[in-house]
Amino acid sequence: MFAKDGKAKDVSTPRICDVVWHDGEFIKWNDARVHVMSHVLHYGSSIFEGIRCYATKRGPAVFRLREHMQRFLNSAKIYRMDHGLSLDQLFDASVELVRRSGLEQCYIRPILFRSLDEAHPAFGVNPFPNPLACYIGAWDWGKYLGDEAIEKGVDVCVSTWNRLTPNSMPAMAKSGANYMNSQLIKMEALVNGFAEGIALDDRGYVSEGSGENIFMVTGDTVLTPPLSSSILAGITRDSVIQICNELGIHVKERSIQRAALYVADELFFSGTAAEITPIRSVDRITVGSGGRGEITTKIQNAFFEITKGERAAPGKWLTYVNEKKEAQPNSTSRGGSIHAGNEPSGDDSQAILVYQTASGD
Numbered sequence: 058m059f060a061k062d063g064k065a066k067d068v069s070t071p072r073i074c075d076v077v078w079h080d081g082e083f084i085k086w087n088d089a090r091v092h093v094m095s096h097v098l099h100y101g102s103s104i105f106e107g108i109r110c111y112a113t114k115r116g117p118a119v120f121r122l123r124e125h126m127q128r129f130l131n132s133a134k135i136y137r138m139d140h141g142l143s144l145d146q147l148f149d150a151s152v153e154l155v156r157r158s159g160l161e162q163c164y165i166r167p168i169l170f171r172s173l174d175e176a177h178p179a180f181g182v183n184p185f186p187n188p189l190a191c192y193i194g195a196w197d198w199g200k201y202l203g204d205e206a207i208e209k210g211v212d213v214c215v216s217t218w219n220r221l222t223p224n225s226m227p228a229m230a231k232s233g234a235n236y237m238n239s240q241l242i243k244m245e246a247l248v249n250g251f252a253e254g255i256a257l258d259d260r261g262y263v264s265e266g267s268g269e270n271i272f273m274v275t276g277d278t279v280l281t282p283p284l285s286s287s288i289l290a291g292i293t294r295d296s297v298i299q300i301c302n303e304l305g306i307h308v309k310e311r312s313i314q315r316a317a318l319y320v321a322d323e324l325f326f327s328g329t330a331a332e333i334t335p336i337r338s339v340d341r342i343t344v345g346s347g348g349r350g351e352i353t354t355k356i357q358n359a360f361f362e363i364t365k366g367e368r369a370a371p372g373k374w375l376t377y378v379n380e381k382k383e384a385q386p387n388s389t390s391r392g393g394s395i396h397a398g399n400e401p402s403g404d405d406s407q408a409i410l411v412y413q414t415a416s417g418d
C-alpha cells in the first residue's frame with residue numbers, strides 16, 4: 058500500500074495540543090524542550106505510553122487510562138526510575154490535559170526520561186546522577202497504518218530482525234530504547250513496500266509487529282502469542298481477549314509458528330495506535346480471502362462501538378473527561394483518590410500487564 062513515498066509518509070496529525078504537562082504544571086508546547094546532552098538522547102533512557110482518547114456523544118473519553126498508567130509505572134520500576142509520581146496524579150494530569158486541549162479525540166503521550174542537570178552534568182552510562190523529567194503531550198492522530206487499513210487490511214512481511222530477548226531488553230517495559238528494534242523492523246518493511254513487519258522471538262515463534270500485537274484466526278478460534286514470546290502486554294490485546302470472551306469466541310494464547318501465518322484464515326493487529334487492523338497478506342501470500350475476515354469484523358465492530366461509548370465494555374474502560382467528578386468511596390492507598398471520575402479503583406489492571414489472560418487451557 059506504500060508507493061515510492063512510503064518512507065516519508067507519516068500518520069496524519071491534524072492538530073497538536075498547545076500545552077504540555079510537565080512535572081505537575083502545564084507549560085506551552087514550545088517550552089517543552091531538552092538539552093542535547095541529556096542522558097536520554099545518548100543512552101535511550103526513557104519509558105513512555107501511548108493512549109487514545111475517543112470522541113463520544115458524552116464528549117472525549119480516554120480508553121483504559123488506568124491500565125496504561127499502571128504499565129507506565131511498571132516500566133519506570135523496571136528501569137529503577139524513582140520519580141515519586143502516583144497513578145492518580147498521572148491519571149488526573151492526562152484528563153486535565155485533554156480537557157485543556159479542547160480536542161474531541163486525541164492520542165496522549167506520557168514520557169519519563171533521564172534528563173541533564175546543567176549545574177551538575179553527568180555524562181556516563183550510569184543513569185542515577187541524572188534528574189528525571191516527566192511530560193505528557195497530546196495530539197489528534199489519524200489512522201496509524203493508513204486510512205484504508207482498518208477496512209481493507211495491510212500487506213506485511215516477516216522481519217529478518219528478531220524481537221528482543223527477555224533477558225536483554227525486557228519487552229514488557231515500554232521503553233524508548235526498545236523502539237530501536239521496532240524501527241529496524243518498520244524500516245525494513247517500508248523499504249520493501251510493506252506497511253508493517255512482524256518480528257519473530259528468539260526461538261523463531263511469532264512475537265508481534267513493530268508497534269502492535271498480533272492475532273490469528275483459525276477456524277472458530279482466535280490465537281495470540283503469549284507474553285513469553287517477548288511481546289508488549291498490549292492493552293488493546295487484553296481488550297480483544299475480553300471482547301472475544303464476551304462474544305463467545307474461543308481465544309487462546311499459543312506459540313505460533315511463522316508458517317501458520319500463511320495458512321491462517323484471518324490475521325489482525327491490535328494496538329492503541331493501529332487499533333484493530335486486518336492483515337491481508339504476509340510476505341505476499343494472501344491471508345484467507347485477502348481482506349477483513351468475518352471474525353475480525355465482529356471484534357473490530359465491538360471494539361469501535363465500545364470506544365465510541367455505544368456499547369457496554371467488559372469493564373469501566375472509558376473515562377469521560379468533561380463529566381462531573383464522581384466520589385470514589387472504595388479508593389485504597391494503592392489507588393488513592395481519583396479526581397477525574399468514572400474509573401474503578403482496585404481493578405485488575407496490574408494483572409493483565411504481567412500474567413497471561415486468555416481463556417482456554
Ligand SMILES: Cc1ncc(COP(=O)(O)O)c(C=O)c1O
Binds near residue numbers: 265266330
Ligand atoms: C511493540 C508494541 N507491541 C504492542 C503494542 C500494543 O500495545 P497497546 O495495545 O497497549 O497499545 C504496542 C503499542 O503500544 C507496541 O509498541
